Amino acid sequence: MNINRRQMLILLPAAAVAWKSVLAGTPEVSPNYHMTDHWWGMLIDIPKCIGCGNCVRACQTENDVPDGFFRTWVERYHVDDWEMKNPQDILVNPMTDPTVISPDGGKEGFPVATDTSGKYFFVPKMCNHCADSPCTQVCPVGATFVAPDGVVLVDQKYCLGCAYCVQACPYGCRYIHPEKHVADKCTLCYHRITKGLTTACCEACPTGARQLVDLKNPKDPIHEFMKTHSLQVLKPQMATGAKAFYNGLDGSVR
Amino acid sequence: MSVFKDAGHLFRFAGLFVLAFLIFLVVRHFVVPKTFGQYGHYRAAAIGEIAAHPVRFAGHDTCEACHSDEADKKSKGKHAHVNCEACHGAQAKHANADDPSTVKPVLPDTTILCARCHTASAAKPKDFPQVVPADHSNGMPCDTCHQPHSPAMDAATPDATAKAPDKTAKQARGAK
Amino acid sequence: MVSIMNGVEGFMYPNEIGLQWSVLIVLYPYITGLVAGAFILASLVRIFRVEAIEPTYRLALLTALAFLLVAPLPLQLHLGHPERSPEMYFTPHSTSAMAMFGYIYLWYLMAVLVLEIWLDYRREIVLLSQSSHGLLRMVYKVMTLGSTNISPRSLAIDNRVGWIVTLIGIPSAFLLHGYVGFIFGSIKANPWWSSPLMPIVFIFSAMVSGIAAVMLLYMATTKLRHQKIDVHCVDSIAMYLFYIFIIDFSLEMIDLVHRIYEADESFRSLNFLVHTQLYIPHIVIQICIGTLTPLVLLFITQVVKLPEIARKRMYAVSGSLALIGIFAMRWNVVIGGQLFSKSFLGYTTYKMALVTKEGLLVAVFLTLLPLFFLWILVKLLPPWPANSAHAHAPGD
Numbered sequence: 155m156n157i158n159r160r161q162m163l164i165l166l167p168a169a170a171v172a173w174k175s176v177l178a179g180t181p182e183v184s185p186n187y188h189m190t191d192h193w194w195g196m197l198i199d200i201p202k203c204i205g206c207g208n209c210v211r212a213c214q215t216e217n218d219v220p221d222g223f224f225r226t227w228v229e230r231y232h233v234d235d236w237e238m239k240n241p242q243d244i245l246v247n248p249m250t251d252p253t254v255i256s257p258d259g260g261k262e263g264f265p266v267a268t269d270t271s272g273k274y275f276f277v278p279k280m281c282n283h284c285a286d287s288p289c290t291q292v293c294p295v296g297a298t299f300v301a302p303d304g305v306v307l308v309d310q311k312y313c314l315g316c317a318y319c320v321q322a323c324p325y326g327c328r329y330i331h332p333e334k335h336v337a338d339k340c341t342l343c344y345h346r347i348t349k350g351l352t353t354a355c356c357e358a359c360p361t362g363a364r365q366l367v368d369l370k371n372p373k374d375p376i377h378e379f380m381k382t383h384s385l386q387v388l389k390p391q392m393a394t395g396a397k398a399f400y401n402g403l404d405g406s407v408r
Numbered sequence: 409m410s411v412f413k414d415a416g417h418l419f420r421f422a423g424l425f426v427l428a429f430l431i432f433l434v435v436r437h438f439v440v441p442k443t444f445g446q447y448g449h450y451r452a453a454a455i456g457e458i459a460a461h462p463v464r465f466a467g468h469d470t471c472e473a474c475h476s477d478e479a480d481k482k483s484k485g486k487h488a489h490v491n492c493e494a495c496h497g498a499q500a501k502h503a504n505a506d507d508p509s510t511v512k513p514v515l516p517d518t519t520i521l522c523a524r525c526h527t528a529s530a531a532k533p534k535d536f537p538q539v540v541p542a543d544h545s546n547g548m549p550c551d552t553c554h555q556p557h558s559p560a561m562d563a564a565t566p567d568a569t570a571k572a573p574d575k576t577a578k579q580a581r582g583a584k
Numbered sequence: 585m586v587s588i589m590n591g592v593e594g595f596m597y598p599n600e601i602g603l604q605w606s607v608l609i610v611l612y613p614y615i616t617g618l619v620a621g622a623f624i625l626a627s628l629v630r631i632f633r634v635e636a637i638e639p640t641y642r643l644a645l646l647t648a649l650a651f652l653l654v655a656p657l658p659l660q661l662h663l664g665h666p667e668r669s670p671e672m673y674f675t676p677h678s679t680s681a682m683a684m685f686g687y688i689y690l691w692y693l694m695a696v697l698v699l700e701i702w703l704d705y706r707r708e709i710v711l712l713s714q715s716s717h718g719l720l721r722m723v724y725k726v727m728t729l730g731s732t733n734i735s736p737r738s739l740a741i742d743n744r745v746g747w748i749v750t751l752i753g754i755p756s757a758f759l760l761h762g763y764v765g766f767i768f769g770s771i772k773a774n775p776w777w778s779s780p781l782m783p784i785v786f787i788f789s790a791m792v793s794g795i796a797a798v799m800l801l802y803m804a805t806t807k808l809r810h811q812k813i814d815v816h817c818v819d820s821i822a823m824y825l826f827y828i829f830i831i832d833f834s835l836e837m838i839d840l841v842h843r844i845y846e847a848d849e850s851f852r853s854l855n856f857l858v859h860t861q862l863y864i865p866h867i868v869i870q871i872c873i874g875t876l877t878p879l880v881l882l883f884i885t886q887v888v889k890l891p892e893i894a895r896k897r898m899y900a901v902s903g904s905l906a907l908i909g910i911f912a913m914r915w916n917v918v919i920g921g922q923l924f925s926k927s928f929l930g931y932t933t934y935k936m937a938l939v940t941k942e943g944l945l946v947a948v949f950l951t952l953l954p955l956f957f958l959w960i961l962v963k964l965l966p967p968w969p970a971n972s973a974h975a976h977a978p979g980d
Contacts, residue, residue, distance in 0.1 A: 189455075204532050206525045208494055215498050216464045224598045230531055248852040249594030254929055259598045263524050267531035274531035279597075288773060294683035295671040299450035309454035312441075314671065315664015317604035318682050324773035326597030326926055330604065335664030345461035354465050354498075360490040360525055361536075392772055408927035414738035417706070417731035418745060421699065424729075436674050449677055 187348045189302040193369040194342055195397030196353075197376055197385075198278055200404075202363035205230055205276035207263040212358030214261070216343060223329045225340040226280040226355055228260030233406050234272040252406045277400075277407055278364060280355070281306060281327040281340035282388065285395030289319035289328060298337060304369075304397060305344050310336045324392045342366075367399070465493050466503035474508070478557055485558030486537075495521055495556065518550040594930025601932050603922045606942040608658035610918045611950055613764045613786065614911055615655045618954075620761040620787065621794010622648040623697070623753060628824065630750040636820035642967030643805070644798045645701050650958035652693055658950055659685075661941050681767045692760045696753040702727070703746040705965050707734045723964070761790045768917060775850035776921040781839050788832035793910035795825045796903040801958070803900060809968070815892050822899045826882040829906065833875050836913075853928035861923055861931060866916045874909015878902035 205228055213219060213226045232253040237243070257264065260276075267274055283306045290298050290306060297313035300306050313336035320328045320337060331338040343353035347366065351357070356364045367376040376399070379385075386403040387396040400407075412419070446452035471492040472479035482488055493499055495516055502511040528538040539545075545552070554561065592601055626644040628634045660666040669686075676683035702709070710732050713724035762783040768774075769782025799821045806813045843851065858866055881902045885895050919934050937943035 201533060204525055204536055205529075208524070212465065212493075212498070217461070227598050229595075232531070248856055249929055249931075252929075254595040254927065256595070256598055264529070264531060266527060266529045270530050276531070288771075291679045292682065292771070294677055294680040294685070295668075296444070296449040296451070296675050296677045297671075299448055299454075301455055302447055307454065307458055309451050309457075311454065311457070312451055312668070312671065313665065314668045316662070316682065317664075318680070318767075320599075320604050321922075322771050322773055324926060326600045329599040330664060341458060341461075344455075345459050346463060346465075346467075348459045349463070351463070351465075351467045357465050357467060357491050358494045360487075360494045362489050408929060414733060414735055415741050417729055417733060417738070418741070420729040420731060421702070425694070432673070439670070440674050444675060449675070 186350075191370060192303040192347075193397075194304045194347060195283065195367045195369055195376075195399060196280065196342070196356075197365040197367050197379065198398060198400050199363045199365070200275055200277065200400055200402040202361045203228070203276040203278055204361055204363075205260060205264045206360060207260045208358040208360060209278060209355035209364060210259050210261040212354040213340070216346075216354035217341070219338075220332055223332070223338070224259040225327070225338070226259075226278060227256055228264075229254050229256045229277045229279060230260070230264050230267075230274060231277060231404065231406060232267070232269070232272055232274050233404065254408070275402075275404060277403070278355075279325065279327065279388070280398060281342070282325055282394065282396035282398040283340075283342055285397060286393060288322045288324065288392070288394055292318045292322040294318065301344075305342045305347075306339075307341055307344060308337050308339060310334060310338070313337050324389050324394065325396075369397075463500050464498040466498075466500040468492050470503045471499065474503075481555075482557045486560045487557060518554075518556065519547070522550040522554075522556070591933035591935065592930060593932075594925070595927055596925040596930040596932055597927060600922075600925055603919070603932070603934050605918055605922060606662065606934075607915075607919070607936055607944065607947045608662050608942050608950070610911070610914045611947055612655065612658045613761070613790075613918070614793070614914045615651050615658070615950075615954070616761050616764060617786065617790030617910065617914075618794045618797050619648045619651045619655065619692075620757040620790045621792065621796075622651070622798050623757045623794070624791050625795050625798050625821070625824075627750050627754050627757075630747060631754070634820060634824075636816050637824075639814050639817045639968075640798055640802045640821065642704065642965075643802055643962075645697065645704070646961045646965065646967055647798055647801055647954075647958055648794075649697050649701060650961055651954040652689075652697060653957050654950060654954045656689065657953070658947075661946065681763055681770060684763050688756075688760055688763060692753075692756050696749060696756050700746055700749045700753065701965070703742040703749065706742055707739060708965065710734050758787055762787050768921070773926060774921050775848070776854060776924070777917065779839060781835060785832070785835045785839065788828060788835060789910050789913055791828045792825065792832050792906055795821060795828065796906040796910075799825065799899060800903045800907070803896065805962070805968075811968075813896065815896070818896065818899055822882060822885060822895075822902070825903070825906070826879070826886055829875070829879055829882065833879060836875075850928055853924050857920070857924050857931060861933070862916060862920050865912055866920065870909050870912035870916055874905055874912050878905040878909065881905075 207228060209226055210224065210228060217225060219225050234251070234253075255264070260278075264276075283300075283304060285300070285304065287298075287300055287306050290300055293299075294316065295312060295314060297309045298306065298319050299309070310331075315330055315335045315337065317330055317337070320330060323339075328337055328339040330336065343351070343355075346353060352366045353364075356366050365375070368374050369376065379401075380399075383401050385399045385401055387394075387399060388403075388407070389396075441451045441453065443452035444450065447455075468479075468491040475492070478492075482490070496513055497516070499513055502508050502513050505511045523541050526538050526541075528540050532538055541547075550556075590601070622644045625637065626641050626648070629637050629641045660669065663669060672683055672686040676686065706728075709724055709727045711734075713721060713728050713732075716724060765783030765786030768777040768786075769779050771777050799818060802821075803813055803818065843854070878901070881898045884890070885898050885902075890898070922932075923934065924931050939945055
């Protein structure tokens with residue numbers, strides 16, 4: 155872009171001021187962020203997801219996620235039509251109904267699908283920041299917790315690395331960091347949302363399939379959205395109080 | 409009271425317990441972090457530590473503060489809701505630098521970048537614009553014909569002209 | 585049609601592919617199970633007045649202690665930050681079953697096992713502190729806690745208090761091992777583990793393994809000392825082993841039948857797992873070799889009058905197979921529970937390393953270490969009477 159020096163002299167301070175307010179700092183330091191004013195969640199719009207993997211890459215960049223482990227990932231589902239000649243025959247092999255792939259978590263997108271039978275869709279997954287978090291329940295020392303603003307976090311200076319929380323998460327969103335040897339997972343980009351930014355995955359999503367929501371904010375679009383759409387959560391029978399809400403989630407999604 | 413004479417050893421054993429417990433209480437007082445229990449059964453200071461993690465993506469508001477003309481063009485086209493860093497990658501270093509021109513972001517290679525979203529696949533939503541790259545552009549970079557900030561090629565967006573529209577477009581289309 | 589890449593068949597959530605809990609976490613419940621089971625055998629003598637088993641009383645207590653001393657080691661080796669484990673004492677999370685570990689362990693070690701052994705051996709400890717020399721004398725002197733009172737009155741008090749400690753020790757032993765069952769049984773995310781039966785199954789299989797272990801140790805050590813095995817004693821132990829084994833087997837069968845009958849969403853996936861990867865460890869080793877075979881052998885000894893030699897051989901074989909079977913049970917719970925995806929759409933494999941911190945060699949070492957500790961304890965506090973005069977008055 156072509157900006158002359160004069161324009162630069164005007165724009166730079168403006169940008170600096172904008173950036174300073176963005177860097178307003180930690181919740182305790184920032185006078186603008188009060189934990190009790192927020193109750194964070196995420197809205198994932200399945201029909202909009204194109205499986206580009208931008209979110210997975212952005213998360214890795216933003217949060218230094220080690221290779222082979224995922225704070226967020228995308229799954230591709232292929233649900234076959236019924237076998238119309240003998241639909242009453244019960245399928246024995248549990249691994250192909252539906253067929254799900256997530257090559258390297260979807261980080262480099264997905265291979266081109268050519269089979270036009272049945273239907274496909276993409277399901278981005280992440281920590282659900284459960285209000286009734288089972289991972290928090292089992293931590294023996296209090297290293298993982300639900301913060302007052304609804305984000306489930308890990309205190310990596312306190313964690314023993316026992317992996318009990320990893321076992322207790324029904325969604326498979328936790329892992330033990332291979333170098334730090336402590337539990338790690340999506341933090342809902344806590345360092346960003348407390349500064350008025352959105353999460354890295356939402357910032358990078360080109361179709362708006364992922365949207366950060368603040369349930370305590372009366373102006374948040376989620377309130378209108380939920381009135382006009384059917385929202386689901388993953389594994390509702392677990393009653394985890396999951397706060398990652400899915401629009402258009404097929405019944406076959408695990 | 410004479411029973412205690414023959415049970416003295418039991419009191420010694422119990423005494424060890426009491427002593428160990430008292431030592432435990434003292435150690436605990438010094439070892440447990442000060443902010444533990446402030447909001448719940450965890451170290452409250454961890455919240456601030458996590459919030460202090462460095463930011464890598466500047467966020468489109470910050471980009472648009474300087475690059476308003478690109479933002480303006482984009483807002484009128486098909487990529488209006490595609491944030492800057494979705495294509496340009498994390499640019500907080502660039503935005504945060506005292507002189508951003510010293511941290512020049514590398515322009516993405518459109519041949520690779522655009523294909524990520526727009527390569528046709530039976531798995532993608534039917535209404536999403538997608539092409540088979542080999543058929544569509546015969547290996548030419550996408551920005552030969554499409555302006556990424558406003559990629560649609562129709563009369564309604566006159567600014568959406570590529571680098572060398574007429575000749576190369578024909579070349580791309582009729583290449584096969 | 586289903587590809588197998590890096591040991592993964594079908595689909596697993598990306599973070600699930602590598603197992604979190606290794607063979608060391610299989611070993612930990614096995615060891616605490618042996619502790620609990622050995623203690624229950626000792627309590628049969630002290631509380632339930634089964635005089636026939638008296639020859640194994642002290643050996644059972646020492647066995648329990650030897651294994652208890654090793655129990656924290658597999659956990660420490662598994663932790664990402666073992667140096668932070670004192671946090672479980674300073675800030676235990678009241679909703680976490682695992683947080684109970686520190687306190688239960690300490691309680692059981694000091695307030696039950698060490699106390700009971702000390703009270704039972706105090707007379708010998710005082711005598712040995714006076715008759716031995718050098719470093720050993722120092723050790724015994726410390727163990728007396730400075731008291732040399734072994735008057736009949738003080739020993740009677742020891743007896744009474746020891747009885748109460750054993751009584752408290754029974755639910756303590758159940759807690760020591762039952763909480764491990766609850767650690768697994770309370771995880772709703774994992775249908776292979778989640779069950780109210782889990783703590784009960786763990787306790788009863790613990791009793792089987794502990795009783796079998798003490799029986800085998802008694803037979804082995806008696807033979808090594810060129811003494812005669814008290815057949816009446818092993819007959820009695822084998823009888824208890826048999827009945828407790830039946831209860832254990834019934835509980836596991838109830839779980840299995842219930843699972844097959846209800847066939848909930850996890851059933852298809854688990855069923856496939858048991859018929860493929862877990863077939864050998866579960867069906868062949870745990871059920872056929874490790875449970876049904878010893879049950880049949882023990883049953884024969886209970887209903888057919890066999891000569892002593894035959895009975896002792898069958899006890900030895902049954903006991904050994906039971907120990908293998910209970911280990912397989914722990915393996916199938918811990919490892920088995922991590923082999924299938926929580927999406928119920930895929931499976932992974934357990935690649936057990938050889939020489940790493942959580943590998944096979946360490947597991948073998950930790951299994952043998954308690955025997956070494958037992959050897960030391962037996963040398964320090966001989967569990968067999970020099971003469972038959974130390975007949976422990978059962979009941980009080």
